[in-house]
Amino acid sequence: MRRDTFQAIADPTRREIINMIAHKSLNINAVAENFDTSRTAIYKHLKILTECGLVQIKQQGRERYCEAKLDKLHEVSDWVAQYKQFWNERFDSLENYLNEIQAKDKKPKNGKRK
Amino acid sequence: MRRDTFQAIADPTRREIINMIAHKSLNINAVAENFDTSRTAIYKHLKILTECGLVQIKQQGRERYCEAKLDKLHEVSDWVAQYKQFWNERFDSLENYLNEIQAKDKKPKNGKRK
DNA sequence: TAAATTTACAACCAAATGGTTACATATACC
DNA sequence: GGTATATGTAACCATTTGGTTGTAAATTTA
Known part of the structure; x- marks a missing residue:
């Protein structure tokens, strides 16, 4: 399965997620609450984004905070x-x-002239 | 089926096609010759690109020339x-x-200050 | 007109995508 | 310890994607 930046941002939900956490890190539930799909679906998007290196997840107690790493x-x-x-x-x-x-x-x- | 610019450029073959015809318009066979997939597969990519408005196809005799329209x-x-x-x-x-x-x-x- | 070239597209297929529900685990709180 | 909360993930599903082969139509060219 392809896993690159172009493919990562092809999905509108993933672009929204990026937009959401670029401003402020959010835990996974908080991200999911902003969508009307299931938490699992958002979790999968987040997994793709982390695999592409666009999101980094940091554990804090029982929560995982999603932080945008947009260098790529x-x-x-x-x-x-x-x-x-x-x-x-x-x-x-x-x-x-x-x-x-x-x-x-x-x-x-x-x-x-070039 | 989604058909937007982000999705169009998510595929590496389509990005190559864009690169190829940005410099010079090519007919469909000429585009396909640069890949080792079938002409039909390239034809489908070209169809997606035209549907997204990134490529415009102009008939010239029996040939169709693919012209990049990259505004989007x-x-x-x-x-x-x-x-x-x-x-x-x-x-x-x-x-x-x-x-x-x-x-x-x-x-x-x-x-x-913004 | 006949043959070659260029394109269109139907029909089919395997794999990827984006979603679901259900359940397991880990941590915090009482 | 027991309960609530937050997350991980397996299993499943429908649709899309990216590819194939085969066939038909249109346009040159001989």
């Missing part, structure tokens, strides 16, 4: 960033701005 | 960007750099 999301960010030229709006204008600034600032030898 | 990837970019603070390295330094530049350049009224 940079893989997704990197992959998508390759194609930012294709939806050039916001991001593109940010980059253009940066390029302009750099041009003014640093006087690079050659222009924007 | 900004959904993924946006979602991931929320969490960039969590893997602060490269991206973070880019942003810091931009912030510094802006600070020098524009003298903003208030700092980085």
Whole structure:
């Protein structure tokens, strides 16, 4: 079974879980309470997320706190960033701005040719 | 059946297809030749990608050319960007750099408080 | 027109996915 | 100790996924 970051965030429930615990660690029951599926179903999502390294679970008494470890999301960010030229709006204008600034600032030898 | 951008790019074969045709449109057979699975399997991936709006197919004689339409990837970019603070390295330094530049350049009224 | 090429798609299949219920275990609380 | 709470997990199920083979249709090309 595939277990990578892309597959992990493909499921909307898992994206919600990430969103939920990114702000504040929650124990497993607390996470599950925010959904109308069973605790077991959420537990399985959490297991997938831990297996992918996006969530870390820390025991505290009888509770397990789910903590978001989102470093791996940079893989997704990197992959998508390759194609930012294709939806050039916001991001593109940010980059253009940066390029302009750099041009003014640093006087690079050659222009924007790759 | 779910059919969204996140699910579309969850499959590594589909990510490869996107990569392949982002540079240059290819007809369906040409895409399939780059994989060791059947043409039918690739055809199905292409169907999913078109249903998600990431690929557009244009007929040209008996051939269909697959063209990448990657605008929708900004959904993924946006979602991931929320969490960039969590893997602060490269991206973070880019942003810091931009912030510094802006600070020098524009003298903003208030700092980085959101 | 006949043959080759390119695509569409039906029918089928094994495995993965996302869910359930039921039960076991571990810890906290009285 | 006994009970309540929090978690782990087995067993099961329907659907989706990603693949296959086989066949049909459309378009060139000879």
